[in-house]
Amino acid sequence: MNFLDKEYHPVIENYIVDYSEDNLELVERDTFEEVLVHDDDLRELAFSAKEGKRLLGMLKEVRAKEGFLDRLNKRIAESGN
Amino acid sequence: MDAFKAVSVKEYSDEDLMEYFQNDHEPAFTELVRRYQDRLHNFLYRYTHDHQDCEDLVQETFLRVHKSKASYERIAKFSTWMYTIALNLAKSLYKKKQRMYKVSIHKDPNDSEDFEMHIEDPSILPDQQLHEKLSLEQLEKALMSLPEDFREVVMLRDLQDMTYEEISESTGIPMGTVKSRINRGRAQVQHMIESYVDLGTSF
Numbered sequence: 055m056n057f058l059d060k061e062y063h064p065v066i067e068n069y070i071v072d073y074s075e076d077n078l079e080l081v082e083r084d085t086f087e088e089v090l091v092h093d094d095d096l097r098e099l100a101f102s103a104k105e106g107k108r109l110l111g112m113l114k115e116v117r118a119k120e121g122f123l124d125r126l127n128k129r130i131a132e133s134g135n
Numbered sequence: 136m137d138a139f140k141a142v143s144v145k146e147y148s149d150e151d152l153m154e155y156f157q158n159d160h161e162p163a164f165t166e167l168v169r170r171y172q173d174r175l176h177n178f179l180y181r182y183t184h185d186h187q188d189c190e191d192l193v194q195e196t197f198l199r200v201h202k203s204k205a206s207y208e209r210i211a212k213f214s215t216w217m218y219t220i221a222l223n224l225a226k227s228l229y230k231k232k233q234r235m236y237k238v239s240i241h242k243d244p245n246d247s248e249d250f251e252m253h254i255e256d257p258s259i260l261p262d263q264q265l266h267e268k269l270s271l272e273q274l275e276k277a278l279m280s281l282p283e284d285f286r287e288v289v290m291l292r293d294l295q296d297m298t299y300e301e302i303s304e305s306t307g308i309p310m311g312t313v314k315s316r317i318n319r320g321r322a323q324v325q326h327m328i329e330s331y332v333d334l335g336t337s338f
Contacts, residue, residue, distance in 0.1 A: 109328055113271065
């Protein structure tokens with residue numbers, strides 16, 4: 055995975071983070087995606103990071119559901135019902 | 136009404152369960168939570184577009200169901216009663232958020248001329264399909280396979296919701312390095328998952 059070994063300017067790393075987390079304005083996103091078209095390694099990193107972020111969000115969601123009933127029971131007990 | 140039988144809990148109708156719950160059979164409530172937790176989450180996601188808000192609203196809905204059990208009357212379907220509670224909570228949250236942000240891309244339920252915009256990416260499978268193909272263990276295995284330096288910051292960000300500033304402060308790692316490691320950690324998780332199962336995604 056050569057694209058993982060490449061180093062980018064912090065500004066680019068910021069863009070990858072914001073792109074992964076859907077924090078870019080429409081114009082910024084379009085501009086960044088234009089940049090991605092011309093750099094295979096950067097594109098691979100940005101797309102993979104975005105998908106990885108989504109998968110980890112699913113893991114968080116599943117973990118949250120696992121403890122759902124315990125948390126609900128705790129809140130019910132605290133509410134003094 | 137017949138005596139409550141815990142072994143038959145899955146066979147009872149929602150309304151039966153609610154009635155048993157009104158008669159202080161707590162397992163009946165637990166079964167209702169089990170039946171509706173995911174459905175309620177999916178229902179609320181259409182209004183909030185935010186999984187964390189959904190989680191909070193589902194909790195609050197069941198808390199209200201628990202506290203207001205005496206007010207439920209069997210003339211109404213349990214699901215209708217519960218979804219009404221959930222919808223009212225979602226609307227309250229929406230109004231609260233509207234006051235916080237002047238601009239919202241979400242549909243205003245009170246404005247008939249306000250339409251929701253749906254953007255679909257056909258390369259991404261719906262979460263439900265992903266859940267079927269992808270096991271929790273595989274995701275956890277991928278996360279645990281990351282180099283320690285990467286795993287730590289990814290977990291702090293994506294599982295514990297810490298800000299980049301907080302991660303940098305608590306780990307003593309410069310902000311730029313934190314972001315760089317998170318980008319590569321996430322990318323590696325995706326590549327490991329891709330090698331476990333064919334997700335049908337294409338880049």
